[in-house]
Amino acid sequence: MSEKILTLIVGLWSYCGLSQNIQLSKPRANLQMAMVSKDEVKLLEYDFRMEKAEIRYTIDGSEPVKNSKLYLGPIQISQPCTVKAKTFHPDFEASENSITTFILKGEKPLILRATEANDKYNANGMAALIDGTFGAMSFDANYLGYDIDVVEIMVKVDSSKYLTSFNLAYLVNQQAWIFGPQRIKIFENDKLIVEKVFDDADQQCDVSHKIISMILPANKYNFLKIMIEPLSSMPSWHPGKGKKAWFFTDEIWFY
Amino acid sequence: MNRRNFLAHGKILLAGLPLTYLPKKDKSPVYGHNNKKYTWNKDWLSNNKTLPGVKDCHEMIFTSEKDIILLTNDIRNNFIRISKSGKIKAAYGNDFPGGHGLTLGGTKGEEFLIVTDTERHQFFKTTLAGRIIQTWDYPAESEKYSHKNAFIPTESVMTEEGEIYIADGYGEQYILHYDRQGKLKNIFGGRGPEEKNFDNAHGICIDNRNASPTLLITDRNRCCFKRFSMDGLYLETISLPGANVCRPVISGDYLYAAVLTSGKTSNTDTGFVVILDKNNQLISAPCGSTPVYHHGYKESYQTIKLFKHPHDVLIDDEENLYISQWNSGQVLPYQFNPHV
Numbered sequence: 065m066s067e068k069i070l071t072l073i074v075g076l077w078s079y080c081g082l083s084q085n086i087q088l089s090k091p092r093a094n095l096q097m098a099m100v101s102k103d104e105v106k107l108l109e110y111d112f113r114m115e116k117a118e119i120r121y122t123i124d125g126s127e128p129v130k131n132s133k134l135y136l137g138p139i140q141i142s143q144p145c146t147v148k149a150k151t152f153h154p155d156f157e158a159s160e161n162s163i164t165t166f167i168l169k170g171e172k173p174l175i176l177r178a179t180e181a182n183d184k185y186n187a188n189g190m191a192a193l194i195d196g197t198f199g200a201m202s203f204d205a206n207y208l209g210y211d212i213d214v215v216e217i218m219v220k221v222d223s224s225k226y227l228t229s230f231n232l233a234y235l236v237n238q239q240a241w242i243f244g245p246q247r248i249k250i251f252e253n254d255k256l257i258v259e260k261v262f263d264d265a266d267q268q269c270d271v272s273h274k275i276i277s278m279i280l281p282a283n284k285y286n287f288l289k290i291m292i293e294p295l296s297s298m299p300s301w302h303p304g305k306g307k308k309a310w311f312f313t314d315e316i317w318f319y
Numbered sequence: 320m321n322r323r324n325f326l327a328h329g330k331i332l333l334a335g336l337p338l339t340y341l342p343k344k345d346k347s348p349v350y351g352h353n354n355k356k357y358t359w360n361k362d363w364l365s366n367n368k369t370l371p372g373v374k375d376c377h378e379m380i381f382t383s384e385k386d387i388i389l390l391t392n393d394i395r396n397n398f399i400r401i402s403k404s405g406k407i408k409a410a411y412g413n414d415f416p417g418g419h420g421l422t423l424g425g426t427k428g429e430e431f432l433i434v435t436d437t438e439r440h441q442f443f444k445t446t447l448a449g450r451i452i453q454t455w456d457y458p459a460e461s462e463k464y465s466h467k468n469a470f471i472p473t474e475s476v477m478t479e480e481g482e483i484y485i486a487d488g489y490g491e492q493y494i495l496h497y498d499r500q501g502k503l504k505n506i507f508g509g510r511g512p513e514e515k516n517f518d519n520a521h522g523i524c525i526d527n528r529n530a531s532p533t534l535l536i537t538d539r540n541r542c543c544f545k546r547f548s549m550d551g552l553y554l555e556t557i558s559l560p561g562a563n564v565c566r567p568v569i570s571g572d573y574l575y576a577a578v579l580t581s582g583k584t585s586n587t588d589t590g591f592v593v594i595l596d597k598n599n600q601l602i603s604a605p606c607g608s609t610p611v612y613h614h615g616y617k618e619s620y621q622t623i624k625l626f627k628h629p630h631d632v633l634i635d636d637e638e639n640l641y642i643s644q645w646n647s648g649q650v651l652p653y654q655f656n657p658h659v
Contacts, residue, residue: 086348087624089589113608114622155348156623202585 088151088159091119091135096200097233097273099317100142101169107138108164112151121149128161144168167275170231170317172196173219173288178208185209185312192314193217199314201271203235203242207312215292215311221318223286229319230258230278230290235312237271238302243295243309248278251289257281266299280318290316349658350623352610355573355594355603357640357655359625363405364651371396371410376643376652378421378474378566379633382447383430387633387641389652390421390434398449403635405654412449415439420474420522420566424481435472437489442472455485458495461506474522474566476534478549484523486536492517494536494551507551508536514545515553519584522566522576528597535567535574540584544576557599561618562607564593570634572597577629577642578607581620589621590629592642605640605655625653 091110098106110119119135120128125146135149144167151159178190186192187199187206199206221227236244243266249259260278294311298304347358364370374393381387386408389399397412412418417438424444425431431452435442444453457470464470473488481499494517496505508517519539526533526546533554534547542562546554563584564576574595581589591607601610606623610616627647632640640655 089621089624092620112622113611113617115609117622151622159624202583 085155085157087157088114088117088153090159090162091149091151093149093162093164095164097165097167097198098141099169099196099198100144100166102142104169105140105142106166108141108147109138110135110149110162114151114153116155117151117153119149119151121147123147128158130158141166165273168319169196170319171222171225171227172317173221175217175219176287177216177218179210179212179215179217181208182211187314190217193316196315198233199235199273199312201235201237201273203237203240203312207235207314209242210294210311210313211308212294212311213296213308215294215313217290217292217316219288219290219316221285221288223284225284226282227280227285227318228282229280230288231317231319232276232290232292232313233273233315234276235271235273235314236269237312238268239271241298241302241304241307241310242312243298244274244276245292245311246295247293248276249291250278250280251291252285252287254289257288265295266297268301348623350605350625350655351592351594351603351658353602355605356658357605358658360405360654360656363654364401364407366405367407370651371399371407373399373649373651375645376630376650377419377645378631379641379643379652380421380423380432381633381635382423383427385636387635387652388421388432388447389643390415390418392416392418392438399651401652403637403639414449414451415443420472420486422475422477424477424483433475433477433483435475435485437471437473440467440470440472440490442475442485453501455497455501458493458503458506460503461493461495463491463493463506463509473520474537476523476525478525478532484534486520486523488517488519488521488537488539492520494520494523494534494547496551505551507547514556515547517545521564524567524569526567526569526574528569528572535569537564537566537576539563539565539579542582544574557595558616559593559601559619560616561620562591562593562604565630568632568634570638574599575632575634575640577632578604578619579628579630579645581607582618588624588627590626590644591619591621591623592626592629592632592640593619 091112094109120132123145128150147164148161172194175190246265247261250257295309349356373391379389387401394413396410397415397418400409415436417436419437420435422433432445457464457467471489472485474486476484483497485495487493492510494508498504517538521539522537526535535544544557561582562578563580568575578591580586592605594603606625628645629642630645631643638657641652643652
């Protein structure tokens with residue numbers, strides 16, 4: 065009799081150990097990255113049509129849990145923050161995070177001239193770099209894509225303001241041969257003001273939308289030339305090793 | 320209580336301790352909407368001592384003997400025959416490295432298969448055992464194809480009279496119509512922006528639910544099915560925003576389709592299933608968003624990550640669903656049972 069009970073217990077234990085919950089998909093967000101300020105409030109909206117499912121979110125970068133704020137409608141965001149949202153449902157495992165990054169609205173330069181992007185990925189021209197709108201995780205919208213050795217962007221900034229940093233957003237999708245840049249140089253009147261080398265440009269990473277921020281000597285500037293070098297040789301672990309990588313950028317701005 | 324009993328009971332108690340740490344047994348979730356809901360039978364194939372290895376599972380048919388025959392592109396076993404109860408009856412066939420489309424033709428006792436092969440750039444009539452009876456090369460006679468590699472047929476359908484339609488879904492996007500003797504009779508569709516054109520004519524079936532039969536053909540990159548007359552005239556578009564549908568499958572009054580991905584075929588691991596009623600209304604989307612219609616269907620998308628890339632759906636005589644998947648970790652088909 066005790067043997068039978070033991071068998072039953074072990075059987076139950078095995079059965080429950082083998083059961084696995086299926087995970088939900090992430091909630092769909094209307095924004096993946098956006099600029100905000102108190103004068104420029106953005107509305108973050110989620111969509112997830114599933115009965116009994118809830119969207120729970122945080123705005124402090126922490127992991128959403130079952131009793132985090134419940135999403136009931138568009139969220140007004142006016143301050144820089146990282147919003148994370150997950151879907152929850154009693155019958156399934158919670159989803160991965162849908163992450164939206166809100167950054168402080170910056171100083172928009174005037175673009176005088178920019179290297180032409182590839183025909184297929186030109187987002188209707190260089191104005192895309194300063195339209196205040198970011199792309200998301202897909203390279204086919206809102207990005208300028210380059211398959212070239214150097215990208216040059218000539219800008220005019222507000223010469224009455226002290227500027228402290230240059231910022232650039234870009235996409236990494238290594239499976240699609242898209243990497244971050246290996247070097248950026250900024251010149252004023254042909255004089256190099258600042259240079260940054262990105263040693264980790266060839267490191268493996270997941271599909272991501274990143275921001276580079278380069279400190280400038282605090283000064284008033286007028287005309288600047290930004291020279292971006294896409295990764296010139298893809299690493300040995302990549303199917304395209306040795307070839308130059310694509311570079312995709314969607315926005316540049318200053319603080 | 321004597322010492323022996325104490326020890327015996329003690330052992331049981333000790334063995335029972337792990338019970339307190341048991342993960343919550345998951346309930347059987349229900350997938351789908353309205354009157355087309357299902358539960359997933361996770362253990363469908365678990366009684367087999369071994370399972371045949373597969374690369375991609377593509378299409379399935381249901382024989383008159385009530386078995387499922389699955390076509391894969393794995394030349395270790397292009398065909399896998401499975402009973403409804405989940406017993407792998409046979410795994411065979413080594414001729415089709417690009418085995419993709421599978422249709423059943425003929426009548427009971429004299430059934431055969433139409434197989435399309437995207438790597439051999441041909442399509443075939445075979446026995447149920449996979450032996451090739453007839454081979455068709457690329458349709459040079461149509462003057463639309465300059466070389467064989469341009470012909471990458473994805474699916475076929477056969478009429479009761481024995482005529483065959485082939486969907487060149489990965490090639491030039493034409494639909495080819497062959498007569499009973501196997502001669503090319505008509506060609507329509509093709510690449511282009513018009514309603515009569517296709518951008519990935521992935522699948523095709525005959526719709527006999529109305530007064531006259533018509534063809535339903537997938538336009539996968541544009542997330543819709545297109546209806547054509549049997550002579551190749553465009554009739555209407557059934558739009559399913561967000562659903563990169565594979566081939567249409569009709570069973571009873573309903574139209575079923577595996578949806579490879581949500582929105583774009585580059586959105587990996589986002590597949591689900593759609594079911595439409597006789598009026599082309601989307602009424603259920605297992606593992607997909609609740610169908611909502613407001614001046615057109617709201618975009619559908621995956622909500623439950625059970626599937627990665629569903630490629631075909633089969634419905635048996637008891638309304639069980641079977642879903643085969645492409646590039647999904649080499650999994651064999653899943654069975655879903657109707658939930659009432």
